[in-house]
Amino acid sequence: EDIKGLVYKKRDSTPPRIHHNADRPVETNLDKFPFPAKHLILGNMQRKYYSSAAYENPISAIITTRGCPFQCTFCAKFFKVARFRSPENVLEEIQMIVEKERIKDLEIRDYTFNLRQQHNIAICKGIIKNRWDIHWRALVRPELLNEELLQHYKRSNCYMLSIGAESGSPRILRFLKKGYTVDQITRAFRLSDEHGIETSAYYIIGIPGETSDDIAKTFQLIRKTKPTYLVLQIYQPIPGNELYDLIATRGLAPAEHPPYSLFKGFDKPFLDLPNLPNKNLSRMRRLAIIRYLADVGYLSKLGQVIAKNPLRFPRNIRVMLRFLAA
Incomplete structure (x- = not known):
């Protein structure tokens, strides 16, 4: 009971009641935390977890920030504040894992890496200055990408940017409170292509209130931007965020403590929307993926990806087969 921030079940009643201790104050100085004990992760486990689109093994991951300041209604992030590690602290950890783990691929696991341009540039300059033989990837916001950032990314061996485009429908983007436009999404993919950086695009279909016309616009945007990789998911409600609360008030999801058995994975519909039956939604997703792969x-x-690094060919084929199997 004295541990701040702990949530647990008390079995002094039937059913057991959930007890939430007082919140722990948020630590703003992230540099005070020790680096993760990555030596405790078996190398083979680490490779399997991160290797679906990796440039080269061995692989590791790092975060340069915690939190995200944006207001996306469907997201699992509940604290809309971003906290930053100093570039020096980030580079110190990268040096440690380069020397101890001999990594070749680094995944930056921030919710949004490009929140602060100068923060990014300082990290890129540090990678270049130290001449580390690594390639890296990160998740970025499309409207925050620009020529200067991409030049530093490329020079520091960034090989892939993941972009949460989410939808090709302006109406759905506004509904999800994404804070950017279709034109900004298109520009981000174009600029990435021009700088020779691969892209991984994330899209969602089956949003409450979405129509077949909205989904058609999403598929059109996929064809227009031609990402290197595509992650096309069916909407899954996440308890605690704005969009879940909305569908719960409409009786489409349990208002309190929904069982995990309700959630079927991002390739299976959760909601049977009046205008988009589950069977139709699954079929639309499947056809869109097949057309994308063809x-x-x-x-x-x-072909360009494989030409740069032939060792990625087996992994890319596995990704393609996984798409088709889904």
Whole structure:
């Protein structure tokens, strides 16, 4: 009971009641925390976890920030504040894992890496100055990408940017409170292509209130931007966020403590929308993925990826087969 921030079940009643201790104050100085004890992770486990689109093994991951200041209604992040590690602290950890783990691929696992341009540039300059033989990838916001950032990314061996485009429908983007436009999404993919950086695009279909016309606009945007990789998911409600509360008030999801058995994974519909039955939604997703994999633009980019590093060929084929199996 004295541990701040702990949530647990008390079995002094039937059913057991959930007890929430007082919140722990948020630590703003992230540099005071020790680096993760990565030596405790078996190398083979680490490779399996991060290797779906990796440039080269061995692989590791790092965070340069905690939290996210944006207001996306469907997201699992509840604290809308970002906290930053200093570039010096980040570079010190990278040096440690380069020397101890001999990594070749680094995944930056921030919710949004490009929140502060100068913070990013300082990290990129440190990677270049130290001449580390690594390639790296990160998740970025499309409207915050620009020529200067991408130049530093490329020079420091960034090989992939993941972009949460979410939808090709302006109406749905506003509904999700994404804070950017279709034009900004298109520009981000174009600039990444021009700088020779691969892209991984994240989209969601089956949003409450979405129509077949909205989904068609999403598929059009996928064809237009031609990402190197595509993650096309079906909406899954996450308790505690704004969109979940909305569907709960409409009786489409339990208001309190929903069992995990309700959630079926991002390739299966949770909601049976009146205008988009589950069967239709699954079929639309499947056809969109097949068309994406068969597109000349995708096959051309796949060829470029393999030409840069032939060792990625087996992994890319596995990714393609996994898409088709889904």
